[in-house]
Amino acid sequence: MRRPIIAANWKLNMLRHEAQAFLVAFRADWDAETHEASPEIIIAPPFTALETAARALNDCNVALAGQNVFFESSGAFTGEISPAMLRDAGCRYCIVGHSERRSLFAETDQEISRKAHALLKAGVRPIICVGETLEEREAGKTEDVLAAQLDGSLEDLEPVNARDIVLAYEPVWAIGTGRTATPEQAQETHAFIRAHLQAGRLRDQAKTLRIQYGGSVKPDNIRALMARPDIDGALVGGASLRPDSFARIACFDQPENTSS
Numbered sequence: 001m002r003r004p005i006i007a008a009n010w011k012l013n014m015l016r017h018e019a020q021a022f023l024v025a026f027r028a029d030w031d032a033e034t035h036e037a038s039p040e041i042i043i044a045p046p047f048t049a050l051e052t053a054a055r056a057l058n059d060c061n062v063a064l065a066g067q068n069v070f071f072e073s074s075g076a077f078t079g080e081i082s083p084a085m086l087r088d089a090g091c092r093y094c095i096v097g098h099s100e101r102r103s104l105f106a107e108t109d110q111e112i113s114r115k116a117h118a119l120l121k122a123g124v125r126p127i128i129c130v131g132e133t134l135e136e137r138e139a140g141k142t143e144d145v146l147a148a149q150l151d152g153s154l155e156d157l158e159p160v161n162a163r164d165i166v167l168a169y170e171p172v173w174a175i176g177t178g179r180t181a182t183p184e185q186a187q188e189t190h191a192f193i194r195a196h197l198q199a200g201r202l203r204d205q206a207k208t209l210r211i212q213y214g215g216s217v218k219p220d221n222i223r224a225l226m227a228r229p230d231i232d233g234a235l236v237g238g239a240s241l242r243p244d245s246f247a248r249i250a251c252f253d254q255p256e257n258t259s260s
């Protein structure tokens with residue numbers, strides 16, 4: 001069984017006092033006790049709010065994630081953060097290869113692969129993002145683009161470590177646009193990703209590997225997405241910035257009237 005995994009990607013948002021207020025409010029809505037067997041919840045704050053978030057989440061079953069990392073472990077790399085630093089700050093996960101990093105910061109599959117490898121070595125689980133642009137989808141290239149991103153980003157991955165990675169399918173055209181992939185489109189693509197992994201080096205791991213969907217996930221579309229067999233979770237941007245809406249997403253497995 002694949003345990004559902006719901007993550008908040010705060011991107012470039014949240015000063016420390018805002019993170020603190022969010023997490024106090026979120027914890028009031030999210031009762032980890034009643035969710036023991038249900039989704040794993042992750043918050044990815046900006047680096048500067050990691051310590052605040054770690055304190056606010058102390059003794060609570062919510063994990064922290066970095067939003068990016070550098071693949072070297074130390075040295076003259078001004079401005080960068082290492083996997084061990086993330087771990088030291090309390091992160092169990094780190095997002096890598098988000099489309100904003102690929103497009104705005106020219107991150108390549110090879111760098112993403114090195115980052116994922118370095119994270120695993122430091123005991124931090126990578127959440128590796130892939131996704132096609134609208135132009136690529138409309139040109140019928142979705143599968144080719146995803147296959148290339150997967151092959152490149154997972155190049156350094158030992159199959160035995162696959163249990164410690166999470167994939168996130170985030171169609172670029174659905175990020176921050178309010179235009180979600182339909183549950184059918186998302187399911188079809190997730191199934192393709194799983195089949196592609198199964199046909200390659202991860203044939204024994206593909207069935208247990210978790211694949212999140214990201215792109216305009218909201219409280220009112222999470223249930224339909226999560227009902228699909230190959231959608232194992234969500235990576236949430238805009239709707240994760242309000243504690244009530246993120247709590248409603250996190251509580252997708254509860255009856256609606258107890259989750260708001």
Ligand code: 13P
Nearest residue numbers: 009175176215216237238
């Ligand atoms: P939105 O939920 O704002 O579309 O962002 C998705 C995303 O990029 C999460 O990583």
